[in-house]
Amino acid sequence: EIELNNLLLKIVDDYLTQPDAQHLSLVFHLPNYPINILGEPNLLRQAVINILNNGCKYTPADGQVELSLLKQSHWAIIKIIDNGIGIPAEDLPYIFERFYRVDKKRSRKTGGFGLGLAIAQQIIQSHGGQITIKSVLKEGTSVQMILPIK
Ligand code: ATP
Numbered sequence: 001e002i003e004l005n006n007l008l009l010k011i012v013d014d015y016l017t018q019p020d021a022q023h024l025s026l027v028f029h030l031p032n033y034p035i036n037i038l039g040e041p042n043l044l045r046q047a048v049i050n051i052l053n054n055g056c057k058y059t060p061a062d063g064q065v066e067l068s069l070l071k072q073s074h075w076a077i078i079k080i081i082d083n084g085i086g087i088p089a090e091d092l093p094y095i096f097e098r099f100y101r102v103d104k105k106r107s108r109k110t111g112g113f114g115l116g117l118a119i120a121q122q123i124i125q126s127h128g129g130q131i132t133i134k135s136v137l138k139e140g141t142s143v144q145m146i147l148p149i150k
């Protein structure tokens with residue numbers, strides 16, 4: 001059993017101790033009630049970190065990345081929203097495929113294997129959940145993960 005506020009707080013804590021080279025604002029909205037789910041904490045942590053890393057990696061200096069947790073009927077909802085470079089509409093259908101990266105076409109010096117989203121999706125689905133992504137090029141990206149509440 002995992003309490004999601006605790007899991008996210010710990011991720012946020014670790015994040016804030018890293019040097020913030022990009023001067024991003026990180027904003028967190030956590031509820032004041034516990035949200036319990038069943039699962040493997042290390043895997044779920046990995047899924048959230050992959051999405052959070054993307055939000056930071058693909059958001060230019062002085063941008064904002066927002067992490068929020070809420071509950072809607074039987075679902076826990078984790079949202080990570082950035083106002084970064086966004087994803088072209090034609091790439092969106094492929095974004096969860098292994099090794100798919102938009103960035104070979106982009107000028108940003110961001111490294112990566114194109115695995116973060118594929119791994120996050122695999123983890124979320126194996127917990128009975130779903131991950132969805134919405135994005136507008138040059139405006140930002142919003143990733144939503146839903147997980148069944150215990
Ligand atoms: P890795 O996560 O393996 O280090 P990666 O970040 O390139 O590498 P994914 O996390 O799977 O791989 O993301 C796939 C592609 O989707 C990225 O290369 C990037 O082009 C695009 N992408 C993912 N998240 C965002 C985001 N928040 N904003 C803009 N583009 C994104």
Ligand code: MG
Nearest residue numbers: 054112116117
């Ligand atoms: Mg990534």
